[in-house]
Amino acid sequence: MGSKLIEIRDLSKVYQRGKQKVEVLHHIDLDVEQGDFLALMGPSGSGKTTLLNLIGGLDAPSGGSLTVSGQRIDQLGAGPLARWRAAQVGFVFQFYNLMPALSAQRNVELPLLLTKLSAGERKKRAAIALQLVGLADRATHRPAELSGGQQQRVSIARAIVSDPTLLVCDEPTGDLDRESAEEVLALLGVLNRDHGKTIVMVTHDPKAAERARHTLHLDKGTLVEAATA
Secondary structure, eight states: OOSEEEEEEEEEEEEEETTEEEEEEEEEEEEEETTOEEEEEOOTTSSHHHHHHHHTTSSOOSEEEEEETTEEGGGOOHHHHHHHHHHHEEEEOSSOOOOTTSOHHHHHHGGGGGSOOOHHHHHHHHHHHHHHTTOGGGTTOOGGGSOHHHHHHHHHHHHHTTOOSEEEEESTTTTSOHHHHHHHHHHHHHHHHTTOOEEEEEOSOHHHHHTSSEEEEEETTEEEEEEEO
16 A cells, blocks of 8 residues: 555535435545555445445546546546546446346456457456456356355456456445355455455445445545544
């Protein structure tokens, strides 16, 4: 660690609901170091997922600046932002968002379809990612033939297949039993520790947050405290 990967200054997000303006995030300042593993906690509606979506370039802020890997992503148009996202960010969601008709291998390959890689190279990279998450022997299985924990590991393989700098994880253990959750958290720990992935994870689960290096709490759109693990 050492250099800042994410720099957030005076970040706000306002949604328009009918005639009413709802400010979800209020003037957030946050730095995340390269190689950090940060957990974001807080009650429902506190703005955790909104902040995660902004960091991952899935949404645009209403005010303030958002710099990731030296790039002001709040200033990018839709096309450049999509290309930046594909190159820099891997996404892991609570519900695995796998394509039911595709094998694990083909699901993992999906982000690579946006690249210029050959079919053979895509297949090779997907195989490496599946091996990394411990599912090389399940490459030909479809999601329905896999347990919840295995499906989440396939989704993590899909998130890392393009070798992103940053993993953003929204409740990655929220739909799993404790044993599967521990396996997924252990895997995220390995990706952070051994492969240098910077991870920002939203979670309700204190046990999941314990795996992170730092935990930040959001309440009503404001960072209320910072604790070091």
